[in-house]
Amino acid sequence: MKKVFPKDFLWGAAASAPQTEGASTIDGKAPTIWDHWFETEPERFWGEIGPAETSRFYEMYPEEIDNMKKINMNSYRTSISWARLLPDGKTVNPKAKDFYNRVIDKQLAEGIEPLMNLFHFDMPMLMQEKGGWESREVVEAYQFYAETCFELFGDRVKKWFTFNEPIVVVECGYLYQFHYPCVVDMKRAVQVAFNTALASAKAIKSYHEAKLDGQIGIILNLTPSYPRSEDKEDVAAANLVDLLFNRSFLDPAVKGTYPQELIDFIQAKDLMPTYGESDLTCIAENTIDILGVNYYQPRRIQKRETPVDPNEAIMPEHFYENYEWPERVMNPHRGWEIYPKGIYDIAVNIKENYGNIPWYISENGMGVEGEEKFLKDGMIQDDYRIEFVGDHLSYLHQAIEEGANCFGYHMWTFADCWSWLNTYKNRYGYYQVDLADKAARHVKKSGLWMSQVMKENTLETKD
Template sequence: MQYQFPDNFYWGSASSATQSEGAAFEGGKGENIWDHWFKTEPNRFHHSVPATEASTFYANYKSDIQLMKDIGHNSFRTSISWSRLIPDGTGEVNPEAVDFYNKMINELIVQGVEPFICLFHFDMPMAMQNMGGFESREVLEAYADYAETCFKLFGDRVKYWFTFNEPVVPVEGGYLYDFHYPNVVDFRRAATVAFHTILAHAKAVSRYKAMEQDGQIGIILNLTPSYPRSENEADLKAANICDLMFNRSFLDPAVKGEYPQELMELLKQYEQLPQFEDGDCELIASGKVDMLGINYYQPRRVKARENAVHPDALFMPEWFFDYYEMPGRKMNPHRGWEIYEKGVYDILTNLRENYGNLPCYISENGMGVEGEEKFVKDGQIQDDYRIDFIKEHLKWLHKGIQEGSNCFGYHLWTFIDNWSWSNAYKNRYGFYRLNLTTQARTVKKSGEWYAEVSRNNGFN
């Protein structure tokens, strides 16, 4: 069967500043929370590897963009580092950063690769974190100023802007489950950070729209469908609450300009509702996005809780559901994640039926593999498993588009194997293999396959 995609479909990949640039203490960059956390707790990082070098994109952006072109990219999403551009989060703009981002954006455009630029990808400047991070309303204003600075500097060339990448992750990691700095475990504070992130998003959207530039602005959400174990009422309720907390807490305000009433009532009932101020609701209503980036890796499967919550337990999302392992599920044995390709279609269908079918694209999808070197043959990684993974997701994506979903692109995570937060280089995701010793890049079999797909705008 022929899977042909719409004209002008965007084929590419995604990365982020912290995960690819390196030069963490060069070029006038200020410290971010990852630089700081590594200094204080290197043991929390796989093999104690920091992001100091990452995949050296800061030094090699020009040749790397050529490599993107070589495998047929017509688009690439990365982020601007707030702490590189404005080292203290507010105040002076760093001219070396302006120079770097100008050169990078210009090089992408010269090579025919459309820049998709995200403003915040988990990398809070340390100076801002010291003021409370997104718990502080002062920091929200600083973020809005930073966003406006980016629009002024680069908005004449960047037409696709995103305020945040996976904003629920710093909430989960930093304030609920202790896998990101500042390692707080407190639902009420987590809810405040989530709420304030939406306010920051809306401020940036409002400023962008006031400037009347000829681009679009959106947000990138990791929309993970919450599948119930069964049609039993208790399982359905568990899946619904899971969906409210992890998906709709950002999707509804970003797309509809308001929070789900059900979520508000639930948090109110348990005294976990963040503090609203006058004008907050109006601000959120003004922050509706033009488009949406969708990150999808694996499904979330849930069931009703099997045991009562301990009366002294900290309030957590898991008060309302248990996770469920579906028998016979398809697995990525190298990463321990379920592979469920239809999830991407279910997300598109939900957006079409319940969210006005706004323009969207798959901003991340990918397959992490630990110990990928074992698949080297004749100097190349033979990652047929990754080709199959992408192909099966693209088939479901194609079906969604055929049924009317407004999806305009697909970006794999990632272009070159990159540094991945506390996992460092444990799991490899790239189209290009990165040799950590020499920093040499070598195309994998999947990269060559993807070049054909993008050049043909589809596959057989």
């Protein structure tokens, strides 16, 4: 069966500056939290591979973009490095300006639309020393950075995004110690979340005031939270998880307001952030034009059944527990549940509860540890990834047929890239990256398969 996608559907892949560029200590770039953390604790990074040793996009971007063209991508989302563009927070680095101009112009010359994100977990160390997202000074500095990007590149980039997965900065940096600064403090986490949402609104305000011919949005990892049962306590636990990890950014971004249930919970637990009424007005008046949605796996939630130590500092999981669904299908190479219907459920939620705002799948994909074991005749035979993407695209197509306002699908990622503490442990790309020199590229079977999907704008299925 042929499933045809809408005309001008965006097909491609997503990545980020810190995960692909490398060159993190040259040409005037200032250090980020990742450069600092690797310098101080390299043993925390898988294989002790740091951000200077990522996939060499800084030097290889012409070949990379040529390879995108070879597999019929018509769009590509990456990010600008704040620390590269404004090393001192105020002055444009001419080498960075030239680099991003060349990347954008090369993409456009090859018919690949650039979608540009402003912040992808890579806080400049200069700004972290000022307090990171806990600091209002950093919020203002980010707005200046955003305005600089719009001024330099806004004539050609027509789709902008303020943040990628801002909830991850909250979770990993201020609750669970997977990102620097490794704080465990839910009250500080709430402040970080609020300031990030405010920073996003301020950037949106600046973009709209610049009257550029484009759109601006945010990229959120919307993870459906399914209750174990219809028991009211299971349902309440799943609803709280949805409020904390999805709606805490989705509602202010699209609706300009926070859910009252979330406010009530935060107030009751004495976790309210510091803010002013003008901040709420800014959030209310500067909502997004478009939405990016990252989806990998669902959450399965049940009520809390294990007692919590009353002496422990408050944490989100004190109010729920994860539940192992008996029917789940697992990715044995990554440990995540595979649930393609989740992409359909997200689409229905956006259509029914968020005004059917224009949106796209900004990330979806299947990570595999030790993927070289599937190498045969010089090519990664990743039929598992073909099945994964095909199943998700089938549900996405169904949602579009039913009225979902989805304008694209991007896989994570174009070529295997560096991923934070996991570095190159798990592979995701259309192209295999050779770790020996990180310059060699070999298209995977999934890349060739997806090339036809993108060329024909059509998914062929057996049903």
